[in-house]
Amino acid sequence: MTPFSYLRAQSLQDAIAALAAEPGSRVIAGGTNLVDLMKYDVEAPRRLVDITRLPLHGVIPTDAGGLRIGALTPNSDLAYHPQAARDYPLLASAILAGASAQLRNAATTGGNLLQRTRCPYFYDVATACNKRAPGSGCSARTGINRNAAILGASEACVATHPSDMCVALAALEAIVHVEGPNGARALPIADLHRLPGDAPERDVTLDRGEIITAVELPSPRFGRHHSYLKLRDRLSYAFALVSVAAALEIAGGRVVTARLALGGVAHKPWRIREAEALLEGAAPSRAAFAEAADRLLQGAVGLGGNDFKIPLARRAIIRALTQAADGAPQSQSRKVIN
Structure with missing residues (x-):
């Protein structure tokens, strides 16, 4: 060191x-x-x-009916917070799907947003990695790429973002509050993380000296119809091959609002508004879910070792949406898929 x-x-x-x-x-x-x-x-x-x-802990109700989560709030405190678990069960489920109990006790909300990829070449300083050493190359493109991205990748980098919590926050349209040398600002979580492009060493859009101070959730909407489905190589303490955060509002037998985000497939939580729009106004059905899945995965490309992720992701999206529509979210303690 x-x-x-x-x-x-x-x-x-x-x-x-x-x-x-x-x-x-x-x-x-x-x-x-x-x-x-x-x-x-x-x-x-x-x-x-x-x-x-610093006084950046705690979960506080906002005047708008949502929650403001301090950046230093431990993941476990957030997952088990009574109001968060009741009003934002999708977020609580995603947090409990990640890491281990010991790590969740130590990991913070802000740190979870800023964690770096678990690509094996990023961690191996003896190999080429543009994220770790810009301009050196991307070993994963022709190497072991089972966990690599199928969406939003570039010639420079095919790494995936590892967070479960961020996938749920993307679906919930959270706002990230930051403060830096030029003052405070707020940005949608969709604008926090970057796709790699030709500068994969930059994971986020924060400026030098900026610190995440809080994450704000809008008023709750998806307490009944939601599911966080995480598919991985082993049942615990493993990063997602594919994960899906699905949230629906259903009234009169029709989907009123849909939110859908993927993890384990791109450099950032992957969300395409057009895929959600296909569901809105439609009856919840396998055909509608499949159409949304196809739109969400449009442009997906494998590298050989991760080709299986494309059909796996399609099935996972359909399954998570079915769970959400049925009001039967995936259990994070009983790993058998509903």
């Missing part, structure tokens, strides 16, 4: 100033991803800015 300096921030402004002053600085909170990357020499920050003592 490369030597680094350490600063415990006493205020948010202290943290922002420290990050802006030193280009090699990184925020540390739960450390469940960053510390691993440092041990593997994938990342070598010059300075760690500890924000764990």
Whole structure:
């Protein structure tokens, strides 16, 4: 591990100033991803800015009827928070599908949004990886690419975003609050993460010195018809090959509102509004779900080792939408698919 300096921030402004002053600085909170990357020499920050003592914890109702989640709120606290679990069960389910209980106790909401890919070539400093070393090449394109992206990839990078929580937040249209040297701003979660393009080393659209302070959820709409379905190589403590966050509002035998997001298939949670629009106004049926799946997966391309993801994702979308329509969400404790 490369030597680094350490600063415990006493205020948010202290943290922002420290990050802006030193280009090699990184925020540390739960450390469940960053510390691993440092041990593997994938990342070598010059300075760690500890924000764990800042007042960025808690889950607070908003005046608009939603929830504001502090960036330092542990994943486990959020998943089991009474109001979050009652009003946003899709989010609670997605969090419980990820990692292990021990990691969820340490991992934070803001850190979950900013975690980096688990592509094996990103972690292996002996191999070429444009995300880790820009311009070196992408070993995954012709190497072991079972977990690689099928949507939104580029010649420079085929890595996938690993978060479960972010997939649910994308479907729920969360707002991410950040603060930096130029003040505070809010952005839709869809605008937080980037597709790789020719700059895969940039995972997010945050500017230098900006810190996520909170995530805001709109007023609840999908308490009855939702499901988070995660398909993986083993039943626990594994990242998704494909995951689906499905949320529906149904009235009079018709879908009024649909939200659909995929994980494990792209550089960011994958959501196409046109696929959701195909469901709205239609009766919930396998045919309608299949049409939406085909639109969501339009343009999907495999690399050989991950070709199976395309039909797997189609089946998963149909199954998750069926679970949501039936009001029978996938259980995260009993892994057998409904």
